[in-house]
């Protein structure tokens with residue numbers, strides 16, 4: 001069942017054409033990734049979905065046009081956006097508080113999830129006391145407890161070192177198998193997209209259009225088995241060719257930032 | 258799970274140790290002054306020695322105390338008004354940027370007024386009571402806090418505001434949950450600046466006309482050729498300012514506990530990857 005559907009979505013900032021023509025869809029319980037070069041307009045696409053900016057084209061959720069509140073989505077921004085002045089548990093509970101829940105009740109709702117997110121014992125810590133990987137897990141926890149129809153994750157692991165990132169990707173794959181969230185993930189990282197997604201949209205450089213839609217028919221869990229790794233590597237190589245070909249030998253900066 | 262509290266006393270201890278150079282240089286200054294006043298052949302009616310200032314201050318302690326209290330009252334009342342006004346106006350300006358453009362030229366102009374000239378006028382208009390003092394203290398302390406708050410709101414991380422909006426937060430909620438806390442470090446920087454003007458503002462107002470207060474006390478001591486008593490009153494006003502400054506630092510320390518957490522030597526990150 002299709003939940004999110006975008007048709008011919010376009011967006012310019014003044015003379016700067018950012019999104020040329022984006023059409024995509026995400027089904028119930030599906031994990032879809034958007035892969036594209038830096039500056040293509042991926043974050044802008046999320047801003048359109050959450051209502052932070054306005055564009056043209058058709059955006060529907062369950063067949064209904066999106067109004068300008070992003071109330072369908074739980075959004076995780078590109079930087080973790082943790083509030084330094086809130087303790088970890090209150091950062092995690094922020095979305096529930098905004099929804100009108102009392103702070104006490106919101107804390108009680110998020111507290112049992114800390115163990116699953118590898119954060120047990122850090123409820124009363126300040127964000128400044130956490131490592132980068134833990135901060136991302138807090139941000140992810142803050143996102144999923146909102147219990148919205150769909151997750152929007154903007155490069156959740158982009159700022160992490162390679163080792164922590166690999167660990168977090170595996171962890172997220174495991175979490176997704178348990179919860180089957182409907183999710184749209186933005187990433188620069190081809191391997192991350194292949195590991196996590198059911199389908200991948202590859203965007204061109206700015207002005208962005210969808211240049212390729214790639215299904216990832218690999219069985220889950222995706223973290224074990226040499227045969228699986230070989231299949232995944234083949235898909236990765238195909239995506240890289242598409243991207244590098246389309247950007248006219250402009251280097252793909254998947255490792256940037 | 259809590260902060261390692263045992264460190265706190267140690268940090269206060271090192272803060273204390275850091276004041277030692279200041280104490281030494283101040284003691285040296287006083288010693289030189291004492292020697293110069295005693296053996297330099299200067300009349301005590303021109304430059305009294307610190308020991309004489311101290312002794313005369315003690316002898317006149319009743320009068321000094323009687324004149325210090327109104328100054329404290331004027332300072333605190335004026336500063337409280339200024340604080341409330343800074344918060345209310347900065348919030349209004351934050352919600353209506355056009356108001357900012359209307360208001361800021363006036364506020365900046367208010368900071369160019371020479372206090373010596375304006376103080377007697379304010380007293381002329383509002384009498385010898387508490388009101389003109391409150392107004393003058395507010396005039397000199399308001400602006401740094403106002404500017405700091407407005408800048409602080411603008412320093413809110415864009416992602417945080419966008420995320421709150423995506424959660425369904427309205428403008429007031431975003432202001433309360435993101436813009437106001439983001440402005441706190443700026444606010445305290447402004448507070449520390451403006452609090453050093455507060456006592457001086459009150460004294461200026463009293464100088465221009467008051468029944469009681471350190472300002473009027475200094476004026477009459479000067480007219481009676483008693484520089485020792487002028488200096489005694491000056492010492493008290495400096496001590497008041499220092500105390501207020503210390504209070505501001507203490508309040509900042511208490512109001513922003515996360516600032517300290519950021520400076521702990523992140524021993525917790527070693528537990529990362531525990532899953």
Ligand SMILES: Nc1ncnc2c1ncn2[C@@H]1O[C@H](COP(=O)(O)OP(=O)(O)OP(=O)(O)O)[C@@H](O)[C@H]1O
Pocket residue numbers: 013016018036037038039040041042043044045078188206
């Ligand atoms: N509010 C705005 N006003 C003007 N230009 C903007 C605005 N927001 C984004 N842009 C421009 O749109 C382009 C795309 O930005 P966007 O943040 O969507 O890229 P991105 O694909 O998310 O890049 P990255 O992978 O580096 O995060 C950039 O050139 C950026 O300068």
Ligand SMILES: [Mg+2]
Pocket residue numbers: 042043044078154
């Ligand atoms: Mg981006």
